Amino acid sequence: MKIVSVHEGTVPISSAIRNAWIDFSSMDCSVVAVVSDVVREGRPVVGYGFNSNGRYSAGEILRRRMIPRLLAAEPAELLADDGDFVDPAKAWAVMMRNEKPGGHGERSVAVGVLDMALFDLAAKIAGEPLYRWLSRRHGDGQPDESVFVYAAGGYYAPGKGLRELQDEMKGFLDLGYRVVKMKIGGASLAEDLERIEAVLEVLGGDGSRLAVDVNGRFDLRTALEYGAALEPYGLFWYEEAGDPLDYALNATLAEHYPGPLATGENLFSLQDARNLIRYGGLRPDRDYVQVDPALSYGLVEYLRIQRMLAGHGWSSRRCVPHGGHQFSLHLAAALKLGGNESYPGEFQPTGGFADDAVVRDSRVGLTEIPGIGFEAKAAFHRVLRELHD
Numbered sequence: 267m268k269i270v271s272v273h274e275g276t277v278p279i280s281s282a283i284r285n286a287w288i289d290f291s292s293m294d295c296s297v298v299a300v301v302s303d304v305v306r307e308g309r310p311v312v313g314y315g316f317n318s319n320g321r322y323s324a325g326e327i328l329r330r331r332m333i334p335r336l337l338a339a340e341p342a343e344l345l346a347d348d349g350d351f352v353d354p355a356k357a358w359a360v361m362m363r364n365e366k367p368g369g370h371g372e373r374s375v376a377v378g379v380l381d382m383a384l385f386d387l388a389a390k391i392a393g394e395p396l397y398r399w400l401s402r403r404h405g406d407g408q409p410d411e412s413v414f415v416y417a418a419g420g421y422y423a424p425g426k427g428l429r430e431l432q433d434e435m436k437g438f439l440d441l442g443y444r445v446v447k448m449k450i451g452g453a454s455l456a457e458d459l460e461r462i463e464a465v466l467e468v469l470g471g472d473g474s475r476l477a478v479d480v481n482g483r484f485d486l487r488t489a490l491e492y493g494a495a496l497e498p499y500g501l502f503w504y505e506e507a508g509d510p511l512d513y514a515l516n517a518t519l520a521e522h523y524p525g526p527l528a529t530g531e532n533l534f535s536l537q538d539a540r541n542l543i544r545y546g547g548l549r550p551d552r553d554y555v556q557v558d559p560a561l562s563y564g565l566v567e568y569l570r571i572q573r574m575l576a577g578h579g580w581s582s583r584r585c586v587p588h589g590g591h592q593f594s595l596h597l598a599a600a601l602k603l604g605g606n607e608s609y610p611g612e613f614q615p616t617g618g619f620a621d622d623a624v625v626r627d628s629r630v631g632l633t634e635i636p637g638i639g640f641e642a643k644a645a646f647h648r649v650l651r652e653l654h655d
């Protein structure tokens with residue numbers, strides 16, 4: 267088989283919400299369609315990808331470097347040894363030709379979008395849902411049939427008071443989630459504690475069902491001050507307290523804060539994730555690694571990260587990727603991760619799972635159609651089809 271064409275575009279996923287660091291008024295996202303020469307039911311098989319949320323579209327890098335390199339490669343250079351499909355790992359090496367190491371920036375976003383599309387394509391050609399295809403090749407062949415998901419939200423927004431925050435959280439529980447996440451660090455400690463208490467009321471006072479997310483806003487002193495105030499609640503986790511690359515801050519926080527910490531959504535490479543494990547003081551018995559494969563060079567790199575973690579004695583169950591998207595849901599089931607994020611209310615049309623996905627007791631099943639299952643998410647599928655139809 268060969269790649270016939272690659273189509274790239276940008277979709278807005280903007281909204282009025284704000285975390286402690288950014289607002290989402292101009293957030294957008296790259297989408298790609300990789301069209302193959304394989305024809306099924308009279309139509310070419312097409313792989314789709316997009317770049318999660320939280321970083322902006324990477325069209326320039328896609329158009330000027332990654333897509334031309336893929337299209338210039340000899341088809342045989344890209345083919346898997348044992349099958350008639352483009353091997354995402356070989357494509358990865360082609361896309362990264364003439365790229366220096368380090369300074370990963372958002373090159374990792376561009377590669378991640380194409381990597382997602384190539385895995386979607388490979389699983390579609392095999393006629394299997396991605397999680398089953400992946401589990402056979404990179405797991406133990408016995409994927410999890412459902413995945414733990416928590417509902418992320420609790421943003422700051424204009425006109426949003428405690429009542430609205432509570433209503434949002436009640437809505438998450440009504441949808442079947444047991445664990446919810448809210449933003450902190452975008453207001454004073456006193457105000458954030460009021461917001462936390464309001465959400466805990468909805469959760470029957472059970473702090474182990476609430477995660478909080480600072481989006482990297484705090485310096486060490488503030489991270490420790492909040493940590494001391496949060497500790498008595500016994501929270502599900504305390505996320506990205508300081509700058510994602512400030513491993514020393516994280517290590518000091520881990521010495522003082524006994525509850526679970528979570529971080530990694532803004533680490534975009536094996537090397538950055540390894541530095542977190544080496545120097546970030548994370549504790550393999552309780553903390554969480556949130557690297558988002560769509561933002562960080564795709565699944566080819568995520569598999570390397572999984573091997574690195576295993577080599578440092580970490581269970582894959584300690585990984586709960588950021589992003590709330592269908593791609594990571596398949597990875598979570600196939601690689602036996604600890605779960606996946608979910609944003610029931612945000613980041614449309616790209617975010618979230620299949621239209622008919624049902625969450626029960628904070629677990630969700632997967633789509634059984636070939637590939638990632640974007641075809642089962644109607645509004646997003648329309649956007650993706652427009653890229654090439």
Ligand SMILES: O=C([O-])CC(=O)C(=O)O
Nearest residue numbers: 285320418479481588589
């Ligand atoms: O607000 C964001 O950028 C999203 C985020 O941190 C998360 O999902 O954990």
Ligand SMILES: [Mg+2]
Nearest residue numbers: 479505506531
């Ligand atoms: Mg976060």
